[in-house]
Every structure is written in C-alpha cells, then in structure tokens.
Amino acid sequence: MINKKDAQLSLAFLTVSFIALFIGAIAGLLQSLVRGGVITLPLSIGYYQLLTAHGVLLALIFTTFFIIGFLYAGISRTMGKLYDVPRRSGWLGFVMMTFGTGLATVFILLNKATVLYTFYAPLQASPWFYVALVHVIVGSWLCAFSMWNQYYIWKRRTKSNLSPLFSYMAVMTMALWFIATLGVAATVILQFIPWSIGWVDKIDILISRTLFWYFGHPLVYFWLLPAYMCWYVVIPKIIGGKIFSDALARLAFVLFLLFSIPVGFHHQLLEPGISHNWKFLQVVLTFMVIVPSLMTAFSMFACFETAGRKKGAKGIFGWFKVLPWNDVRFFAPMVGMLIFIPAGAGGIINASHQLNQVIHNTLWVTGHFHLTVASTVALTFFGISYWLVPYLTGRTLTPLMNRLGIIQTIMWAAGMFFMSGAMHLVGLFGAPRRTAYTTYNDSPIATDWIPYQVSMAIGGTILFAAILLLIYIIGYLAFKAPKGVMEFPVGEVEEGAAKTPALLENWKVWVGICAVLILFAYTIPFWHMIEHAPPGSRGFKYW
Ligand code: HAS
Ligand code: CU
Numbered sequence: 053m054i055n056k057k058d059a060q061l062s063l064a065f066l067t068v069s070f071i072a073l074f075i076g077a078i079a080g081l082l083q084s085l086v087r088g089g090v091i092t093l094p095l096s097i098g099y100y101q102l103l104t105a106h107g108v109l110l111a112l113i114f115t116t117f118f119i120i121g122f123l124y125a126g127i128s129r130t131m132g133k134l135y136d137v138p139r140r141s142g143w144l145g146f147v148m149m150t151f152g153t154g155l156a157t158v159f160i161l162l163n164k165a166t167v168l169y170t171f172y173a174p175l176q177a178s179p180w181f182y183v184a185l186v187h188v189i190v191g192s193w194l195c196a197f198s199m200w201n202q203y204y205i206w207k208r209r210t211k212s213n214l215s216p217l218f219s220y221m222a223v224m225t226m227a228l229w230f231i232a233t234l235g236v237a238a239t240v241i242l243q244f245i246p247w248s249i250g251w252v253d254k255i256d257i258l259i260s261r262t263l264f265w266y267f268g269h270p271l272v273y274f275w276l277l278p279a280y281m282c283w284y285v286v287i288p289k290i291i292g293g294k295i296f297s298d299a300l301a302r303l304a305f306v307l308f309l310l311f312s313i314p315v316g317f318h319h320q321l322l323e324p325g326i327s328h329n330w331k332f333l334q335v336v337l338t339f340m341v342i343v344p345s346l347m348t349a350f351s352m353f354a355c356f357e358t359a360g361r362k363k364g365a366k367g368i369f370g371w372f373k374v375l376p377w378n379d380v381r382f383f384a385p386m387v388g389m390l391i392f393i394p395a396g397a398g399g400i401i402n403a404s405h406q407l408n409q410v411i412h413n414t415l416w417v418t419g420h421f422h423l424t425v426a427s428t429v430a431l432t433f434f435g436i437s438y439w440l441v442p443y444l445t446g447r448t449l450t451p452l453m454n455r456l457g458i459i460q461t462i463m464w465a466a467g468m469f470f471m472s473g474a475m476h477l478v479g480l481f482g483a484p485r486r487t488a489y490t491t492y493n494d495s496p497i498a499t500d501w502i503p504y505q506v507s508m509a510i511g512g513t514i515l516f517a518a519i520l521l522l523i524y525i526i527g528y529l530a531f532k533a534p535k536g537v538m539e540f541p542v543g544e545v546e547e548g549a550a551k552t553p554a555l556l557e558n559w560k561v562w563v564g565i566c567a568v569l570i571l572f573a574y575t576i577p578f579w580h581m582i583e584h585a586p587p588g589s590r591g592f593k594y595w
Contacts, residue, residue, distance in 0.1 A: 061124050081516035115425070123226070127219050135202055149188050175594065200226065254589060257588070262326075262578065262581065286381075290379060295549075302552060420476070434464070
C-alpha cells in the first residue's frame with residue numbers, strides 16, 4: 053500500500069495530465085476533420101489555434117504531468133516512501149506548473165498565442181504565454197530537485213551503494229530533463245520575453261531555433277524513458293518473468309543521457325546558417341542514440357523468451373504464445389513496443405541527411421511522432437494508468453475494465469494505422485505539415501492528397517472515440533471500482549545476472565561526459581551563429 057500523502061501528490065499530477073489529454077484530444081479531433089475537408093470551423097476558432105492547443109496540451113502538458121506523477125509513485129514504491137522535504141517541494145512544483153498550464157491555456161484559447169508547440173520565431177505570442185512556459189519549466193525543475201534530494205537522503209540513510217532500479221531511472225530522466233530545459237529556458241527568458249514585451253524589437257531566429265532543438269530532441273527521450281521504465285521494470289513482473297539485466301538497463305539510461313542532447317541539429321538539417329560539418333557530426337551522434345533503444349529491444353526479447361521458456365514454451369517463437377495477451381497491463385505497452393519497430397525505423401530515415409530532404413516539413417514527420425510519442429509512449433502510459441490509478445486510489449482493476457482497456461488499445465492502434473499511415477504516405481507525396489485544408493486552387497497534385505487526408509480524419513475520429521473510452525475507464529478506476537489492493541508491479545533481476553558496476557551510479561562522471569559532448573557539438577556552431585548573426589526579425593502575428 054502506498055503512503056497516502058505520496059498517493060495524493062501523484063494523483064494531483066495525473067489529474068492535470070488527464071484533463072490536458074481530454075482538451076487536447078478535442079482539438080485533435082476537430083483539426084483532423086478540418087484537414088480532411090470534412091468540416092469548417094466557425095470563424096472565431098482558427099485551425100492553427102487548435103493545432104497550438106493540441107500540441108501544447110498533449111506533447112508538453114499531458115506528458116510532463118503524467119511522467120512526474122508516475123515517477124513520484126514509483127520512487128515512493130521502490131524507496132519505501134517520499135521524505136517530507138522532497139514531497140513538499142514536489143507540491144510547490146505542482147502548483148507552479150499548474151499555474152503555468154492554466155495561464156498558457158487561457159492565452160491559447162484567447163487566440164493570443166497561436167504559435168504552435170514549437171513557438172518558432174518570428175511568430176510572436178503574448179508575453180504571458182512565454183511567462184506561462186517559464187512557470188511550467190521552473191516548476192518541473194523543483195520536481196527534479198525534489199527527486200534528487202529524495203535519492204540523496206535515501207542513499208545516506210540506507211548507506212546503500214546501489215539505488216533501486218526504478219529510482220535510478222527516475223533520477224536519470226530528470227537529469228536529462230533539467231539539462232535539456234536549460235536551452236529552452238534560455239531562449240524563452242533571454243529572447244522571447246524581452247522581444248514580446250517590446251524591450252527589444254528584433255529576435256535572432258536561428259539562435260532561438262537552435263536553443264529550442266537543443267531541448268526539443270532530448271524532450272522526446274524525456275517522454276520515452278518513463279515508457280522504458282515500464283518496459284524494463286514493470287513488464288517483467290506482469291509477465292511472470294525477471295529483469296534480464298540491471299546493469300544493461302542502467303547502461304541504456306546512461307547512454308540516453310550522453311547522446312540525446314548533442315543531436316538537436318537533426319531537426320535543423322535544412323536550416324541555413326549551420327555548416328554541414330556540424331550537421332554531420334550531430335547526425336553521427338544521432339545514430340549513437342539509437343544504440344540504447346536497440347539494447348532495450350534486445351533486453352525485452354530476452355526477458356520475454358526466458359519467461360516463456362520457464363512456462364514451458366518450445367521452439368524459436370513459442371514464448372510469443374504464452375505471453376499474457378489478455379492482461380491490459382501487458383497488452384497496451386506491448387502494442388506500443390510493436391509500433392515502435394516501424395516508428396523507430398522512420399526516425400532513422402529522418403536522421404539520414406539526404407532522406408531528410410524528402411520528408412522534412414511534410415506530413416511524414418507528423419506521422420512519425422504520432423507513432424512514437426502518441427502511440428508507443430501514449431499506449432505505455434495508458435497501460436500504466438490502468439493499474440496506477442487504482443493503486444493510488446485503493447481500488448482494483450476489474451475484469452470488465454481490463455477488457456475495455458484491451459478494446460481501447462485496439463481502437464488506438466487502428467486509429468493510428470489510418471491516421472499515421474496516411475500521414476506517412478501522403479508526406480512522401482509532398483503534403484506539407486502545419487497546414488490547414490487547401491486544394492491550392494485545385495492543383496492536381498494537391499487534390500491527389502485529399503483521400504489520404506480523409507483517411508487521417510477517419511483515424512482521428514477513431515482515436516477520439518478511444519480517448520472517450522479511456523477517460524471513462526480512468527474515471528471508473530478512480531471513483532467507482534471496488535475497493536481493494538492493487539499492485540505496483542516491480543520486477544526482480546534474473547538470478548546469476550552480472551553484478552551492477554558501481555560506476556553506473558557515478559553521476560559526476562556521466563554528467564561530466566554529457567557536458568563535454570554538448571560543448572563539443574554546440575560551442576563552435578553556436579559561436580558562428582552569434583558572430584555572423586543577421587540583424588534579427590521583428591515579431592509577426594499571422595492569425
Ligand atoms: Fe523522432 C522528428 C529522428 C525517436 C518524436 N521525432 C520528431 C518529432 C517528434 C519526434 C515529436 O533525425 C517532430 C518534432 C517537430 O515538431 O518538428 N526520432 C529520430 C530517431 C529516433 C527517433 C533517429 N522521435 C523518436 C521518439 C520520439 C520522437 C522515441 C517520441 C517519443 N525524429 C528524428 C528526426 C526528426 C524527428 C531526424 C526531424 C525530422 C524533421 O525533418 O523535421 C530514434 O530514437 C529511434 C530509435 C528506435 C528504434 C526502435 C527500437 C525498437 C524497440 C521496440 C522493440 C519491440 C519489442 C517487442 C521488444 C531503433 C525498442 C517485440 C515483440 C515481438 C513479438 C516482435
Ligand atoms: Cu530528434
């Protein structure tokens with residue numbers, strides 16, 4: 053049973069995350085219908101306004117709140133409880149983040165911040181939008197400090213060399229987040245706020261985008277790592293197996309810290325003003341960051357196979373049949389894993405410099421991130437919610453809710469098949485992303501895209517229905533399900549696995565190497581940007 057106060061903190065974060073998910077999903081439904089040419093919006097709502105609400109509320113708010121809530125619950129579970137000081141600073145972080153979220157949402161709904169979730173300059177929102185973002189970021193830093201503080205106190209009190217795997221991963225995830233958000237905080241505080249208030253009239257676009265992508269790429273691993281925490285730590289327990297290797301899991305997380313930050317240029321491969329040598333270097337580093345995902349795939353296969361063999365499975369693929377397919381706690385993340393195979397392959401295509409020229413700024417990219425964050429990560433988060441919510445509220449996952457969860461997962465996968473599949477294909481035909489419905493004066497090329505856009509609308513509608521089902525299940529699990537004890541599954545390490553080297557817990561070494569790699573990949577190109585800076589741009593409001 054979780055400590056009540058810890059449960060409240062986690063539940064607070066999860067509540068905001070699900071509210072954001074619901075509002076963001078409404079925006080998603082409407083925009084997929086607009087883009088498919090099925091409906092037109094009443095004049096007062098803009099397509100790009102919806103797109104901003106969708107991106108900010110889902111990519112930034114749903115994920116961050118869910119992750120922090122999940123991490124607190126897991127830390128409390130694996131370290132016994134949260135200590136008072138970390139718990140209190142967690143609440144402070146929650147209040148700041150929620151205030152920022154509310155403020156940002158109001159300004160988006162007032163149509164004063166229609167700048168999409170990447171808020172590229174020279175699009176200029178109201179200064180309050182950027183102030184709101186700062187609150188979300190600084191609030192999340194308080195949560196990061198609070199988790200590190202918890203880890204530090206736990207180590208001192210238990211005099212233990214090795215922290216629990218889940219907590220170690222949580223500390224690493226927040227380290228990645230903190231180092232990454234330094235970039236976005238810098239551009240928001242030093243560039244966007246003074247410029248949007250009018251203290252300065254020009255902004256350097258290339259520098260703002262570079263600082264954004266310094267953050268924007270590790271952001272995607274900040275989403276992915278908590279899903280991997282479920283795969284490494286939770287799934288082995290659910291399937292009745294063991295964690296394949298504690299050391300390998302930790303090493304994968306170390307590699308994410310090292311390689312996920314100095315690679316932001318792979319989002320700027322077609323940006324002028326950065327020399328191709330530096331782009332090449334960052335592409336090489338991007339290929340390095342694929343390695344820990346391949347290690348994860350290996351580890352999961354090993355875990356499935358050993359668990360299957362213990363249950364008597366024979367042959368090369370016998371283990372596949374004995375997996376608990378009718379347990380949604382396994383099924384939803386597993387569908388996420390399966391989707392990550394094509395999704396990751398798409399990422400490797402994006403990162404290949406020449407292929408990037410074909411897909412950049414097309415709907416292919418939108419398809420890519422709906423398979424990665426909106427399928428692999430989201431399905432894993434849904435799978436977690438089905439046991440985490442009743443675990444926190446002292447209720448149980450009933451067989452009926454389990455079945456509905458399986459249906460929800462299938463609907464999600466089907467919706468994404470139609471939506472993301474069509475996005476990938478039509479992207480290859482050149483259909484641009486970030487664009488409302490248009491036939492470009494009935495140009496034959498653009499009219500060829502329309503059937504795919506209709507498929508996107510069909511997929512979007514199935515996805516929205518799946519969100520309604522999800523919200524129903526979560527609501528039921530939170531308020532209606534029978535009282536009982538739900539487990540927070542935490543796997544044990546395979547017997548006879550190699551001992552975890554203490555070096556993996558030496559933060560000075562890893563943060564030090566991470567800093568060196570960042571300086572190596574960014575210092576000179578950044579210096580060039582400052583040295584050859586154009587005069588900068590005034591702000592534009594196109595909405
Ligand atoms: Fe990405 C753009 C490259 C992964 C998210 N990406 C985006 C954007 C988002 C995003 C949101 O290089 C758009 C940003 C924007 O608005 O402009 N991405 C990559 C690469 C990877 C990758 C190389 N992306 C992700 C993940 C995301 C995400 C993860 C979210 C969570 N991405 C790019 C590039 C762009 C980009 C370019 C810019 C494009 C442009 O031009 O704008 C890699 O990390 C992928 C590695 C993954 C694998 C898969 C391993 C498979 C596993 C599953 C195993 C399955 C099992 C089950 C065990 C190699 C681990 C098996 C069971 C059986 C029974 C079979
Ligand atoms: Cu990236």
